[in-house]
Amino acid sequence: MSFLIASQILLWIGLIVLGVVCIALARQIGVLHQRIAPAGALSLQQPLKLGEFVPPLSLAALDGSVIQVGGERGGRSQLILFLSPDCSICEALLPSVRSAFTAERSWLDIVLASDGETQAHATFVRDKGLTKFPYVISEQLGRRYGVAKLPYAVLIDQAGKLAATGLVNTREHLESLFIAKERGVGSIQQFLKLRDREQASLGE
Amino acid sequence: MMPDSAHLWSVVALVETPAAWFLALLLGVAAAHKLLWRRRALTAVSGLTGLSSWPAGLALGAALGVEMLAAIALLLPDYRTQGALLAALLWSLYLASMVRTLLSRRGAVDCGCSFGKAHRPLGRFQMLRTAALAALAFAIGMQPAGLIAEAGNVSLPALLLTQALCACALLALYAALDAVMSLDALRPGVLR
Numbered sequence: 001m002s003f004l005i006a007s008q009i010l011l012w013i014g015l016i017v018l019g020v021v022c023i024a025l026a027r028q029i030g031v032l033h034q035r036i037a038p039a040g041a042l043s044l045q046q047p048l049k050l051g052e053f054v055p056p057l058s059l060a061a062l063d064g065s066v067i068q069v070g071g072e073r074g075g076r077s078q079l080i081l082f083l084s085p086d087c088s089i090c091e092a093l094l095p096s097v098r099s100a101f102t103a104e105r106s107w108l109d110i111v112l113a114s115d116g117e118t119q120a121h122a123t124f125v126r127d128k129g130l131t132k133f134p135y136v137i138s139e140q141l142g143r144r145y146g147v148a149k150l151p152y153a154v155l156i157d158q159a160g161k162l163a164a165t166g167l168v169n170t171r172e173h174l175e176s177l178f179i180a181k182e183r184g185v186g187s188i189q190q191f192l193k194l195r196d197r198e199q200a201s202l203g204e
Numbered sequence: 205m206m207p208d209s210a211h212l213w214s215v216v217a218l219v220e221t222p223a224a225w226f227l228a229l230l231l232g233v234a235a236a237h238k239l240l241w242r243r244r245a246l247t248a249v250s251g252l253t254g255l256s257s258w259p260a261g262l263a264l265g266a267a268l269g270v271e272m273l274a275a276i277a278l279l280l281p282d283y284r285t286q287g288a289l290l291a292a293l294l295w296s297l298y299l300a301s302m303v304r305t306l307l308s309r310r311g312a313v314d315c316g317c318s319f320g321k322a323h324r325p326l327g328r329f330q331m332l333r334t335a336a337l338a339a340l341a342f343a344i345g346m347q348p349a350g351l352i353a354e355a356g357n358v359s360l361p362a363l364l365l366t367q368a369l370c371a372c373a374l375l376a377l378y379a380a381l382d383a384v385m386s387l388d389a390l391r392p393g394v395l396r
Contacts, residue, residue: 030383
């Protein structure tokens with residue numbers, strides 16, 4: 001048998017081993033996905049209940065435009081992200097918010113919200129390059145959703161109903177709100193409860 | 205020296221055998237999968253065709269029989285063309301039922317076409333893969349009969365061993381792609 005054929009055989013065997021290793025790795029990732037509890041936004045006690053219609057509220061944004069928060073808005077969903085210029089976690093979350101703004105723009109509008117001194121917020125918006133987002137300053141808005149800790153996000157669906165809310169410290173938390181809306185569960189707690197019930201019924 | 209077109213056909217003949225064996229292995233594994241995980245296969249048949257329990261069982265049995273027949277035919281050089289055309293027909297039918305299911309928007313349907321426990325709902329990937337398999341089977345079925353592989357001074361057992369290993373490697377890569385594509389998808393924008 002020539003060297004060429006021997007090397008061919010060895011190469012094919014190498015490719016088979018590589019394929020098997022790849023299968024093992026992919027399955028391991030799948031097992032990890034199953035075992036690790038999803039990172040979801042922690043939902044806190046709030047005045048509005050999930051699934052309830054959110055009455056529209058018109059607010060003036062920092063750039064002078066009028067923004068409607070809540071209510072039906074032509075079939076588009078709305079994410080209200082409560083943050084503050086002096087909150088370091090909010091600042092760390094901004095790249096994820098910018099990414100979500102681009103990736104989810106087909107169905108979602110993002111509104112940034114806060115309260116306090118207008119000047120400080122205007123500087124924050126300019127320094128962090130947030131001019132593409134509507135930015136509203138309203139204490140009333142924060143009270144309406146029972147915002148106690150930051151950064152906090154509220155997702156209103158296309159029908160103007162409260163779809164998901166929670167503390168969002170990371171990209172995973174932020175995305176968990178979108179997934180919660182798509183799957184029809186309101187919070188991470190509800191999702192875990194449903195999953196436990198499903199697993200119990202399957203006898204896992 | 206051989207003319208160019210004749211040389212090309214001899215290369216095609218070299219590639220045809222491992223490709224046919226790969227399809228045969230794949231059909232064999234798919235048939236075994238249907239036998240071992242019968243309940244999932246039945247759910248998939250019901251989801252894709254809309255048939256109720258016993259007609260779905262009948263359709264599953266028929267699909268299993270055709271898969272095994274095509275696999276055996278693909279392994280036998282004299283019946284390779286028939287086996288390849290049968291396989292192409294079977295995958296074309298699978299593809300048609302996938303397209304029909306997607307167009308009827310029956311929600312998230314498991315097409316039963318992944319080997320592992322984890323699976324993604326029916327989508328573009330499964331349809332592209334099925335179309336590629338049907339095209340490959342059709343291409344093998346359309347090869348002119350009597351092609352002779354020109355393998356120089358390589359002995360027949362060595363050539364057969366290389367071709368068999370090539371078919372196994374293709375199956376391993378197929379299964380690896382299947383395992384990777386069964387993982388939960390990341391949201392768009394997550395890698396930005």
